[in-house]
Amino acid sequence: MAQKVIAYIDNFNGAATASSWEALGAARHVAEAIGGGVGAVILGQGVEGLAKEAFEHGADEVLLADAPGLKDFRPEPYASLLAQAARQSSAEVIIMPTSGRTRELGGMTAVDLETGVTPDVIAFEVQGGAVVATRPVYGGKLLTKEVCLKARPHILTLRSRAFPKPELSAGKSGTITRLEGASEAKTEVVEYKASGGGVSLTDAAVIVSGGRGVANNPKLTPPSEIADEKQQEIWRAQQGFSMIRDLAAVLKAAVGASRAAVDAGYIPYVHQVGQTGKVVSPDVYVACGISGAIQHQAGMRTAKTIVAINKDAEAPIFKIARFGVVGDMHEVVPALTKALKERLGR
Amino acid sequence: MNIVVCVKQTPDTAATLTVQSGKVSWGDAPLVINPWDEYAVEQALRTKEAHGGKVTALSLGPEQAREALKHALAMGCDEAILVSDPAFEGGDSLVVSKALAAAIQKIGSIDLAFFGRQAVDSETALMGAQVARRLGWPSLSLVAAVAALDPAAKTITVERMLDEGRQVVRSPLPAAMSVVKEINEPRYPSFMGIRKASKAEIPVWTAAALGLDSVPAPVLSWPEIIAPPKVEIQCEIIQGASVDEIAAKLADRLIQEKVI
Numbered sequence: 084m085a086q087k088v089i090a091y092i093d094n095f096n097g098a099a100t101a102s103s104w105e106a107l108g109a110a111r112h113v114a115e116a117i118g119g120g121v122g123a124v125i126l127g128q129g130v131e132g133l134a135k136e137a138f139e140h141g142a143d144e145v146l147l148a149d150a151p152g153l154k155d156f157r158p159e160p161y162a163s164l165l166a167q168a169a170r171q172s173s174a175e176v177i178i179m180p181t182s183g184r185t186r187e188l189g190g191m192t193a194v195d196l197e198t199g200v201t202p203d204v205i206a207f208e209v210q211g212g213a214v215v216a217t218r219p220v221y222g223g224k225l226l227t228k229e230v231c232l233k234a235r236p237h238i239l240t241l242r243s244r245a246f247p248k249p250e251l252s253a254g255k256s257g258t259i260t261r262l263e264g265a266s267e268a269k270t271e272v273v274e275y276k277a278s279g280g281g282v283s284l285t286d287a288a289v290i291v292s293g294g295r296g297v298a299n300n301p302k303l304t305p306p307s308e309i310a311d312e313k314q315q316e317i318w319r320a321q322q323g324f325s326m327i328r329d330l331a332a333v334l335k336a337a338v339g340a341s342r343a344a345v346d347a348g349y350i351p352y353v354h355q356v357g358q359t360g361k362v363v364s365p366d367v368y369v370a371c372g373i374s375g376a377i378q379h380q381a382g383m384r385t386a387k388t389i390v391a392i393n394k395d396a397e398a399p400i401f402k403i404a405r406f407g408v409v410g411d412m413h414e415v416v417p418a419l420t421k422a423l424k425e426r427l428g429r
Numbered sequence: 430m431n432i433v434v435c436v437k438q439t440p441d442t443a444a445t446l447t448v449q450s451g452k453v454s455w456g457d458a459p460l461v462i463n464p465w466d467e468y469a470v471e472q473a474l475r476t477k478e479a480h481g482g483k484v485t486a487l488s489l490g491p492e493q494a495r496e497a498l499k500h501a502l503a504m505g506c507d508e509a510i511l512v513s514d515p516a517f518e519g520g521d522s523l524v525v526s527k528a529l530a531a532a533i534q535k536i537g538s539i540d541l542a543f544f545g546r547q548a549v550d551s552e553t554a555l556m557g558a559q560v561a562r563r564l565g566w567p568s569l570s571l572v573a574a575v576a577a578l579d580p581a582a583k584t585i586t587v588e589r590m591l592d593e594g595r596q597v598v599r600s601p602l603p604a605a606m607s608v609v610k611e612i613n614e615p616r617y618p619s620f621m622g623i624r625k626a627s628k629a630e631i632p633v634w635t636a637a638a639l640g641l642d643s644v645p646a647p648v649l650s651w652p653e654i655i656a657p658p659k660v661e662i663q664c665e666i667i668q669g670a671s672v673d674e675i676a677a678k679l680a681d682r683l684i685q686e687k688v689i
């Protein structure tokens with residue numbers, strides 16, 4: 084069966100990433116505009132169960148390869164299978180969520196098919212049978228429209244949370260077509276080291292972030308065995324981040340950070356938000372002790388509501404914030420945690 | 430180890446950008462080496478320092494892109510090559526990856542090609558994987574640490590930074606890898622390095638020199654580029670007599686506005 088639009092279902096350890104369903108929903112929109120059905124490509128080992136989820140999220144057909152050789156994502160065999168699926172269904176458009184995996188997969192599949200790939204799409208429209216995609220460039224300072232008129236399929240990767248999840252139709256099913264003949268993987272995954280990151284930043288609906296201000300709490304006296312000044316600063320920052328974690332827990336939020344906080348060793352890099360960290364679009368972004376430098380804004384400006392807590396009324400973060408408190412975060416954050424706990428009953 | 434590092438010339442990230450008749454302008458803000466590529470250069474140099482060999486910096490771009498190459502030379506790269514041809518102008522990632530892959534093949538017997546995580550202008554983060562695919566090499570993207578490198582056995586083990594944690598991957602060489610900033614702290618160009626770079630000969634390779642008799646036209650086009658509409662946000666500053674009062678008011682406002 085020919086499905087003109089293909090959604091790629093990104094998965095890790097057999098579970099689909101949340102934004103994969105956003106890609107499937109977007110694929111349905113494109114199919115409604117250009118005609119034809121939606122195929123969902125699912126690759127991995129022990130992923131057959133995802134087919135049911137894909138049907139319930141709107142796929143008409145699932146193109147599946149479930150094999151031991153596909154256990155861990157490796158771009159080489161995955162790209163060969165996705166290219167094969169695209170050729171088989173004469174796909175016009177391939178839509179994927181944006182992740183570290185799909186940047187490789189999208190790029191390589193585009194080479195195999197000699198076609199265009201548009202990463203990190205935040206909006207699109209369909210005009211005359213082609214997708215006109217919008218994506219941020221220059222650290223989000225500009226937006227460009229991008230279209231692929233000279234080749235097919237146009238490959239898009241969508242920014243997490245920029246598109247709605249489709250509604251579930253329980254019990255819906257469809258046909259499963261098997262993809263065969265993956266190329267050999269060239270690399271071997273030895274192991275995973277957990278990041279200890281908690282909630283994934285890019286999927287989080289709420290993010291509470293800390294900047295250099297988290298360490299600026301002179302009232303706290305570090306234990307006497309910490310004599311080194313740098314270590315004292317880090318100790319102070321850790322107390323600050325523990326306040327941020329408490330607030331995050333009440334809001335069921337992920338914890339983010341500015342580069343200054345990461346570079347100073349307050350928190351690991353996986354938490355960094357910004358041009359050289361993660362780009363996030365949560366519903367709510369609470370910035371604590373963050374000045375709001377342009378490079379930080381590049382990673383969070385598209386948050387629906389920004390709340391800033393900063394002791395400097397002139398900090399640039401207030402220019403993009405909806406709500407602001409000018410004050411010491413070491414006093415405001417715990418008080419806010421307490422006030423929200425009472426109101427939300429958590 | 431025969432090493433290549435790909436560097437791009439980009440506007441400074443602090444530049445104020447405007448769009449004039451569909452073209453991006455950064456006024457008189459300086460062009461710099463793409464900040465991510467400094468980590469790639471540093472890793473290339475460290476690899477050479479540990480295992481011997483040679484590092485060649487490679488850039489595709491207009492004549493000005495020489496400056497990015499000079500920065501790489503000043504940091505310590507042995508040679509630099511500018512890939513430049515009017516035919517590459519306005520090229521998309523398909524075109525650029527084809528040209529860079531051809532240049533890497535022309536240099537010959539490369540063991541490792543380093544890339545930055547992404548270019549701060551185009552923000553695509555695709556190039557490493559696309560060049561790898563063209564060369565038939567494994568792609569190792571988002572590398573945060575090199576755990577082991579055995580030039581004799583031609584294998585490398587790296588830690589990749591995924592959302593889900595660090596993935597440890599073993600790969601044969603040659604390979605292409607893109608690096609993230611956790612991998613190292615780039616050195617500053619030395620005085621001697623800057624002097625050496627200013628005198629260095631940087632050859633230009635055209636499409637013909639790369640053996641690309643016909644450069645494909647880009648498949649992507651950019652019908653419109655805009656500065657995002659400035660959303661006027663009026664920040665509501667929450668005030669009160671005490672911290673508790675402020676916190677209570679903020680919590681109420683967030684709930685009222687259905688923010689949480």
Ligand SMILES: Cc1cc2nc3c(=O)[nH]c(=O)nc-3n(C[C@H](O)[C@H](O)[C@H](O)COP(=O)(O)OP(=O)(O)OC[C@H]3O[C@@H](n4cnc5c(N)ncnc54)[C@H](O)[C@@H]3O)c2cc1C
Binds near residue numbers: 299394
């Ligand atoms: C190429 C490049 C890439 C970059 N990429 C990134 C990136 O990805 N992410 C990123 O974040 N940055 C990035 N930066 C760095 C960026 O320019 C800023 O330096 C950084 O964001 C500053 O972090 P900060 O706001 O925590 O620190 P600062 O700018 O030092 O701000 C600290 C803020 O905390 C406030 N404060 C201090 N004490 C308190 C207190 N007790 N209570 C309340 N407020 C307090 C201060 O008023 C101040 O506004 C990049 C820079 C470059 C050049």
Ligand SMILES: Nc1ncnc2c1ncn2[C@@H]1O[C@H](COP(=O)(O)O)[C@@H](O)[C@H]1O
Binds near residue numbers: 529543
């Ligand atoms: N024109 C170019 N010349 C040399 N290297 C490039 C060029 N464009 C991209 N690269 C490399 O590819 C990486 C990723 O770029 P991009 O895919 O454009 O975001 C950069 O960090 C560079 O290492």
